[in-house]
Amino acid sequence: MKQFKWQIILILAAVVAFFAYPLFVPVTLPGDGFSTLGSDTARAKVIRIIEEGQIDMDGRTQLYQVARVEILDGKYAGIPMEIDYGRREIRSDEYKMAVGDKVVVSISVSPDNQVNAYFVDFVRTTPILWLTIIFAAAIIWISKWKGVRALLSMAFSLYVIIVYIIPHILIGEDPLRVSIIGSAVLLGVTLYLTYGWTLKTHSSVLSMILVLLLTGTLSAVFVYFTRLNGSGDENAMYLMQVMTNRISMRGLLLGGYIIGALGVLDDLVTTQASAVFELHHANPNFGFRDLYNSAMRIGQDHVAATVNTLVLAYAGASLPMLLLFTLARGDLTYLINFAFIAEEVVRTLVGSLGLIAAVPLTTVIAIFFAQRAESLGKWEQVLGPEGGGDGHIH
Numbered sequence: 001m002k003q004f005k006w007q008i009i010l011i012l013a014a015v016v017a018f019f020a021y022p023l024f025v026p027v028t029l030p031g032d033g034f035s036t037l038g039s040d041t042a043r044a045k046v047i048r049i050i051e052e053g054q055i056d057m058d059g060r061t062q063l064y065q066v067a068r069v070e071i072l073d074g075k076y077a078g079i080p081m082e083i084d085y086g087r088r089e090i091r092s093d094e095y096k097m098a099v100g101d102k103v104v105v106s107i108s109v110s111p112d113n114q115v116n117a118y119f120v121d122f123v124r125t126t127p128i129l130w131l132t133i134i135f136a137a138a139i140i141w142i143s144k145w146k147g148v149r150a151l152l153s154m155a156f157s158l159y160v161i162i163v164y165i166i167p168h169i170l171i172g173e174d175p176l177r178v179s180i181i182g183s184a185v186l187l188g189v190t191l192y193l194t195y196g197w198t199l200k201t202h203s204s205v206l207s208m209i210l211v212l213l214l215t216g217t218l219s220a221v222f223v224y225f226t227r228l229n230g231s232g233d234e235n236a237m238y239l240m241q242v243m244t245n246r247i248s249m250r251g252l253l254l255g256g257y258i259i260g261a262l263g264v265l266d267d268l269v270t271t272q273a274s275a276v277f278e279l280h281h282a283n284p285n286f287g288f289r290d291l292y293n294s295a296m297r298i299g300q301d302h303v304a305a306t307v308n309t310l311v312l313a314y315a316g317a318s319l320p321m322l323l324l325f326t327l328a329r330g331d332l333t334y335l336i337n338f339a340f341i342a343e344e345v346v347r348t349l350v351g352s353l354g355l356i357a358a359v360p361l362t363t364v365i366a367i368f369f370a371q372r373a374e375s376l377g378k379w380e381q382v383l384g385p386e387g388g389g390d391g392h393i394h
Helices: 002-024 125-170 175-195 199-225 234-242 249-282 288-317 319-327 339-370 377-383
Strands: 041-057 060-071 080-085 102-109 115-122
Touching: 041 080, 060 102, 080 102, 080 115, 125 175, 125 249, 175 199, 175 249, 199 249, 199 339, 249 288, 249 339, 288 319, 288 339
Parallel strands: none
Antiparallel strands: 041 060, 041 102, 060 080, 102 115
């Protein structure tokens, strides 16, 4: 058993070293030097409310405040400055600045060397930190050591996106290729880290790779036929204007489709593989057809709920836009032709097609592994145990 554990450790180390090598190659980002959100900001503390009242803003009466703040970090730390909130922009009256509040301010220098500060937003670091701690504690409390591994997997996912995918796209590499490589490394390491080196995990990883390839192909086909080029996102258009390196907007769009499908696919293929192994463990006499039909009944319910979740997630994110269209009495059959709407429609439908294909594909692959789990012989030391006892059943 000790030798078996060392073999697993060596295999995992080799796999991680092979796939994760590109993540540690230093990348020199382009020095475009343009100013963007956060580049000229600092934290400040409100030390006094100087003025407060009502102001007419484009026919709408709203609250405004003028406050004295002390800059807490950066070049101007310790210097008191004056800011206003509500005189230049539409603001919400639900939250007001109060003495002791910490805010984010933007600092600029005029041509005559006069330093001015402007309100940007409230500092939310502390409540978000506490929410993160509660989230981590809840996962560990419910899932014990598997929860710890899940948190490490989540941290690694963010690492891959921030350290590999984003920098390599910024230096001009093909966003689609970078997203596929990053996604393969991400899903391989995170699934094995969370669920261990088992047959169940092998079937999940293999299924997800095939589904990602299918989703990428479908995305490329329908992005071509719908003539989408990534211009529907204003952030992408701004990026194209300020970058000196040429970035493929269509590739960026396709890469976003693939990365966006990862999270839901992770849950779906792992759940379906677990269902197959649990059913096989409960009744080893099941043949391929019986096991497939039983697992598919579970998968059908799951994919129906997951597709609905995907649609609701996109609808929720686009709720303000939907409200504007409804208010303007817009014709949806006409509005769907706009790029920024068509991109989300294609994203939802292609992602849903990938989810639908994942169920039968994962079921077949998981059955192949499950029915051969007891006849592996010496191969069990290489491929690992069955891994169906600690499944991921919903």
